[in-house]
Amino acid sequence: GYTWVKTDKAVLLFDNGNGSLAHIRIGDRELLTEPLALNFWRPFTNNDEGTGYPNRLQLWKHAGKNAEVTEMKHYSEGDVAIVSYQLALPVRGSKAELTYRVHGSGDVEVQAKNMP
DSSP states (O other), rough: OEEEEEOSSSSEEETOOOOEEEEEEEEEEEESOOOOOOOOOOOOHHHHHHHHHHHGGGGGGTTTTOOOEEEEOOOOOTTEEEEEEEESSSSSOOEEEEEEEEETSSSSEEEEEEEO
């Protein structure tokens, strides 16, 4: 399922399956070309290759996209809508928490915590 948050200026859609922010629409304009999900990946350097990181850390490449929501909360604090997800990551029992704070202005704050 999905959770919708509507402000005077924006409409946001959150994916309750993986905790991603799937859409941000202002008027008729969609601001995202793809959902915003956790991303633990970065390009490797020459030093990384020497340590074997590319093979050992490959598990994290799609961990955010493949996260599963284990708990979801949504509530308001004044003119701020809060959508919060507890996530199970598909890497060695890791967990994460994503909290979105959507202000009445349409501004969005995102807080992410990883618990390996």
